[in-house]
Amino acid sequence: MEINKDYAVQMRGITKIFNNSVALDSVDLDVKKGETHAILGENGAGKSTLMNILYGLYGADTGEIYLNGEKVNIYNPSCAISYGIGMVHQHFMLIEKFTVMQNIILGTETTDKFGIINTRKAKKKILDIISRYGMKVELKRRVRNISVGMQQKVEILKALYRGAEILILDEPTAVLTPYEIDELMEIIECLKRDGKTIIIITHKLKEIKKSSKECTIIRKGKFVDRVEVQEESEQSLAEKMVGRKVKLSVEKKPAKAGEVIFRIENLCVKSERGLDAVKNLSLSLKRGEIYGLAGIEGNGQKELLEAIISKRYAESGKILMGDKEIQNTSVRNVLDSKISIIHEDRHKDGSILSMSVADNAILDKYRKKPFCVNGFLNYEERDKFTDSLIKEYDIRPVNCKNTKIRNLSGGNQQKLIIGREVSSNPDLLIAVQPTRGLDVGAIEYVHKILVRLRDEGKAVLLISLELDEILDLSDRVAVIYDGSIAGEFTQEEANEHNVGLLMAGGKGNDRENS
């Protein structure tokens, strides 16, 4: 394609090398002015790197950038801002203690003499933008007190306040509820009508269909294809993204639920700050079912999990594994009660990054026979066990036993952790965001294992912020809102709308009224 002033952004032959590994290999990008363009690719494909180069956060090793047909050099973010480029990062760049207003003006303050901030002038400018695009944001509230969806609007406002004509959104829907996603789509439409160009980075196929006209697909740092979205099916997009045939939905037989194995009765837990985080929560899990707990971050999931594993004090209520009460005992006691956990943060809680794969493989059983005899570790047994995990769970590279787990890819780290937890033969497996940050292939694998465990008659408690994952996998779906179970559905009943509504704090029967 030729360099042309009908295109807001054109990137040619962008190459970026990080520590000897090629992150981007001669990638081209063409974004038409006034349209929404999607960049599709798996995690680690280089989407964000490409956009960070456009925004001046990284310098490209080779390659050229053209804006509106003219060649530009973008050295740093302030340079990008001056060219009218704005970026909303996946992890929001907001200062939680500051007000919405302070966050918006930071770095581009309107001032009087001596650098004194003039809030009135800034406020007028912001209110103008807010009314033009119909974004409801309260300027005086502190960012830590507003919802994630609201925070995203603040990020968009930040870019518009700086006069952005080209807006980059990095995985904008990852943290939103279905309702908030609709709202975002409306804002995007509104921006487009106003002549803005929007680039959306995503790995979610549904949203591309909803939002974008054209799409550039990147795989392992290489340009794969540039397509008209409407002419492609979700399946074909997925295949181009992954590079092989994939199954988008989870295959599973109907559940054969057995007796109740795990119960929580009227549990109350306080948060770090001493507030009630879990309020009178009750639930029960049967053998042979996957119980999905949906909910937006910060509704008590963290405290609930910590109370279950006795990391946090349960103020009242009971947690029962079989007939045994396990609340307020010890983590060791919980693990010994045949409960295994796949932690949300595999780097912080799930593994010790600076230790070898083999050491990580026995983290939960190092003190038991045959790995430890009379207080001495038996390395032979450890290595034998690690080899068996590597084989069974297809962990790559095959000879990784003595390398640090840090050097494995996210998917392989997760496979090892899951293998380790499953090998303890638990009756209850708690999986928190088990596919966070994994690519389509690895997600498929993790889902298969969870279904296999269920079919073996174990109970699986799936806590996830990804609604699609919950709906695909769970035999029963519950929604946690404000520390309590807001509602429970069977898999047949549950759908994006009724579950999404409860996640956002609506009442289950509001829907019928409206």
Place this chain on the structure above:
Amino acid sequence: MLSNILIAISITLMYSAPLTLAAMGGVISERSGIVNIGIEGMMSIGALAGATVGYFSNNAWLGLLCAGLAGAIMSLLHAVASITFKSDQTVSGIALNLIGPGLAMFLSRYFFNGATLTIPVPAKLPKIISLKSLQNTAFSNLNIDVTVILAVFVVTATWFLLYKTKWGLRIRAMGEHPAAVDTLGVSVYKSRYFCVIASGFLAGLGGGTVTLAIISQFTPTAISGQGFIALAAVIFGKWRPFGAYLACLLFGFSQALVVMLGGGTVNIPSPLLAMIPYVLTIIMLIVFVGRSSAPKASGVPYQKGER
């Protein structure tokens, strides 16, 4: 009674002035995200520089300025180590605390023929209020150093900088989430350099205040822990200028207690009395440290392009 109260006020203000200056340095540095436990070292160097220049130039004001500059130069080491080379800020701060007093002592021996005490300056910094004309009334006990006014001015200026100007907004943001500031096109490195050097300058001034306004010479025990007390005041004051100032007044008052109880009729061993400010510091930290909220990114080296 009135005279006792006035004496207490005078001593409180006098001793709180150096703490206040140093604490403001701590506030600025920590708000920008750089932990500066090297204040003690910078104060020591400032104390020596102030006394030495003050003696040789016969000008206390010049001495005070050089005290600040000496602190600033010293802080440059900390800035280079912790900002450019991203070393552990605590370790670098400890290094300054070891270097500062040692270097001060060495320089004192070098300039004053092997003496660890410098020769007293001919004229100390002036008093702003000194009612010697009311010789026989209680008010003659009211003595206020010019450094007390300087301290109040610096506190106000720090507050103004942090809360009213765009630079302050950026400094505070930097201590919470430096990457956010960076993506908005503001250089985190440059701003942090400014803050650390400013903190060294203020700590140096604090040291100079001790040797040029309170005592009139440098002694090996001139600073002895005041830098740490200033740090405690920063924490106790929740990283806010006026909060830290109140904490400094409290510590200054504890020093006044030491002086007044020492000269009183009750016979308390002086070593016990001398402990008061330090014991108070520990108590304060135990009671308040858990509840106060430090800048989130304080102590974490900022690496560009890292998530």
